[in-house]
Amino acid sequence: CNLLPNAFCQKPRDVAFVLHQTNQQGTHGAAYNFAQMKSFFVNLVNLFSVDTGAVRIGFVAFAHETNDWFNLVSYSTSAGIKAAINVTTYPGNNPNIAPGNNLGGALNFVNEKIFRTTGDRPVPEFPNIVIVLTDTFADTNPSDTDPIAAANAIRASNDLVYVVGVGQTLNTTYLNLLAGGYQNTVYSAAYDGLDLFGNDYYYYKEINSRVCTGFNPTAAPPPPTMCTCYNLTTNAPTTIAPAVMTYDIAIL
Numbered sequence: 001c002n003l004l005p006n007a008f009c010q011k012p013r014d015v016a017f018v019l020h021q022t023n024q025q026g027t028h029g030a031a032y033n034f035a036q037m038k039s040f041f042v043n044l045v046n047l048f049s050v051d052t053g054a055v056r057i058g059f060v061a062f063a064h065e066t067n068d069w070f071n072l073v074s075y076s077t078s079a080g081i082k083a084a085i086n087v088t089t090y091p092g093n094n095p096n097i098a099p100g101n102n103l104g105g106a107l108n109f110v111n112e113k114i115f116r117t118t119g120d121r122p123v124p125e126f127p128n129i130v131i132v133l134t135d136t137f138a139d140t141n142p143s144d145t146d147p148i149a150a151a152n153a154i155r156a157s158n159d160l161v162y163v164v165g166v167g168q169t170l171n172t173t174y175l176n177l178l179a180g181g182y183q184n185t186v187y188s189a190a191y192d193g194l195d196l197f198g199n200d201y202y203y204y205k206e207i208n209s210r211v212c213t214g215f216n217p218t219a220a221p222p223p224p225t226m227c228t229c230y231n232l233t234t235n236a237p238t239t240i241a242p243a244v245m246t247y248d249i250a251i252l
Helices: 030-047 078-086 103-114 147-155 172-179 199-213
Strands: 013-020 055-062 066-070 128-134 160-166 185-188 227-230 237-240
Touching: 013 030, 013 103, 013 199, 030 078, 030 128, 030 199, 055 078, 055 103, 066 103, 103 128, 103 147, 128 147, 128 172, 128 199, 147 160, 147 172, 160 172, 160 199, 172 185, 185 199
Parallel strands: 013 055, 013 128, 128 160, 160 185
Antiparallel strands: 055 066, 227 237
């Protein structure tokens, strides 16, 4: 079913969905989790105004290699895009798909094949956006592409990388680097949570606020929340950021 109100985002965008196909963990099993991840992207299509032609969507599913994909001009309707995502198979049922997580290779594929060679529209009128859905580290195989370098190459063209992390063993430091900052990330602890992803579509709205209404791939993260602490000797108040707090603690 479609869980989102149609077309939160009416603005022109070229979007690539990037889906990691293997290594999903959880109580329901990897095939179930993969179906939840596909469902997330199917529902995310409704975030964008595809049928008007304002937004075009490409898709890449990857493991050790890029396996299933379509480009920005393959489908011009939301129904066509959803159907194409839904037929992507879980690689555990396909002996021809090698397991792995070469995310860097997938991002390079997006940058070179999806955005640059399929009728790329000019920036900034038509910003390019990559939305990555993953639950694990990229491989450390030396033959694989460094995913952080690949993401940085995308940002070098003033494009945005947005990361959706799922699972209870996420390395958020790695995912924040991948996204270019925590302001371009959102997390779900459970695969089931991807189905609704928060009350009142909260996380979908968070994605919308970055990739549509507030698009600015080079924006600095918001300043840290300031707080007032008191000097233990003079009792004078001092306003500082949490990142530079120091504490003197006495245990009596």
